[in-house]
Amino acid sequence: MSDARNPSVTGAAPYDALLLLSFGGPEGPEDVVPFLENVTRGRGIPKERLQEVGKHYFLFGGVSPINGQNRELLAALREDFAGHGLDLPVYWGNRNWAPYLVDTLREIAADGHRRIAVLATSAYAGYSGCRQYRENLADALAALAAEGLPRPRVDMLRHFYNHPGFVEPMIDATVAALGRLPEETRAGARLAFTTHSIPDTMAETSGAPDDPARGRPGGAYVAQHLDVARLVAAAVAERTGVADRPWELVYQSRSGAPHVPWLEPDICDHLEAQHADDAPAVVMVPIGFVSDHMEVKYDLDTEAVAKAAELGLPVARAATVGADPRFTAAVRELVLERAAAERGEPVTRRALGTLGPSHDVCAAACCPNPRAPRPAAAER
Template identity: 55%
Template sequence: MPYDAFVLLSFGGPEHPDDVMPFLRNVTRGRGVPEERLLEVAEHYYHFGGVSPINQQCRDLLAAVRADFGAHGISLPAYWGNRNWAPMLADTVAQMRDDGVESALGFATSAYGGYSSCRQYWEDIAAAVEHVGPGAPKITKLRQFWDHPGFVGPHVSAVRTALTEIDPARHATTRLVFTAHSIPTTMAENAGPTGGRYTAQLNETAALVHAAAAPELSWDLVWQSRSGPPQVPWLEPDINDHLRVLAEKDVTDVIVSPIGFVSDHLEVLWDLDNEALETARDLGLGYVRAGTPVTDPAFVAMIRELVLERTANAPQQRLGTLPVWDICQTDCCPAPTRGGPR
């Protein structure tokens, strides 16, 4: 299929204090989340002036992608649409239609399989196309990229940089802790051919980053940003609980690498740079948080390479062994029981 555009697909975030509550209501619409819970989460955004960094990070990434495309002779115009805040994907699709776009490739800012990280973007695309109606372009999402060198490499570099901040005399008692967004266990373990791929892919990424960045350290994969009612089981352990366990095992320092994310958006800044950092300080643990790819040249080049897989039959660039595919099956990654906001 020929493609005549590229569209960046992301979560979206508020850019003014007045945006915070409307944004959170968009995120939680239909979930029955109490108002007091929304107000609690809103405080995380107000802590940063009511502005989530994710939209500016998307602008920066889009600019880098456009420059990279231009430098390598890829003539696809690049658009951007969000799930929960302006620019909303439906508005972007309408603009694409008005610009004469017929078929586009979509890149979601999530490397992994799972409902909110993958399938929900397919649903977002379908809803936006239906909303726009006749003339709306067809949009096909690019594949997951958890083991692509352009995603793994920047995390490797970030961990290596973080390790330089720790006294070499304490490396023997330093732990490498990888984090990702927790999800309900029923969603993580759903039956069928795709069951368990979220955790499997994350474990593969963690193993790849560890082997290349700091093979001398022990490592763990833990979870952050849990939401939803307490009676619903989610993936554990939480990063804060795990830090308490490590402190009892004579660990002196931790490097926290958020491999579940492509940028330092609000969940990384709040959950890791505030809550987890405070927990570590209370425990007397040295704490260094590794960075995320954001606009690392290798990550930007990866996006181009994913596009060329579809448009020029370029070979897949992969470091892992788990299966990957371009089109998700209709029964892939069912939606979870709805809980609280992210």
């Protein structure tokens, strides 16, 4: 059996490059409104409203941490690949800010690469975290074709939410966060696993079709997060010797119209409920995020921490995975795993929890566009 962790056995063929695909963010005050215009394009939101929404960015000098964190991950991936004898160039492109995806694909094509593995910086199934990126890839490839440029083939790597290289750093980070609480609160501290809230309807239609008779997907976004939360909670209980520590999956960063139902409870509402229930402390564990970008730095480190201080409730926030060496090793493993599968070789696909490894190729019904159907790359 091929070993996806040993490049000398498998190699990356047929892939000749890896694309790190992310959201993007402003890198100065003058970038904030144009960036938000990119994010909300087609929704008719006035510039005055965007300036109000952008106040979170202005609190941090108009700079989102995400681009800097992606540069760190890019460097870490290149170092990991080189250190393990994997000769695979790594590129980076964004949905909403420079380096824009279409520009990166032009560079990839100009460099002669024709078969690209794509890692999106989103671990879970869902429209915004998966299908929309595949729509972005389809748009960018169409732009290349219109310009008469070669169109590389792009393949998305599978969702990595339950890969050991993603889960194990979160376990360590949660234990470390517990250690930062006042000593007298640690044993009774509760865990709040946080992720981005999305509309209920989008959550209900997330993932691969689970019943051919229904002909539509459903429920993967919440199910995947719950599986990871259970894994982390169980490992933390074992590490700390505190069994039955209360935990809950909660949400943050809601941005939709008030009349549209989104996943709840919100983290700040949750903290109020925990305080009312006499919780001694809470550790916030952002399992839905790969890095400490703006929605972590503001919604948790600023807004939720302020709410906890108002309540007199001790809180700590676990670090995200970022460029942890175990995660960069996991990305290498995912590339080699997928390469072996494309060559028709048997391969071990590592995954923790009850759901098993995610699919390699998305079905056309996966995570449908909530507004209207659009072409998407990397689907069957």
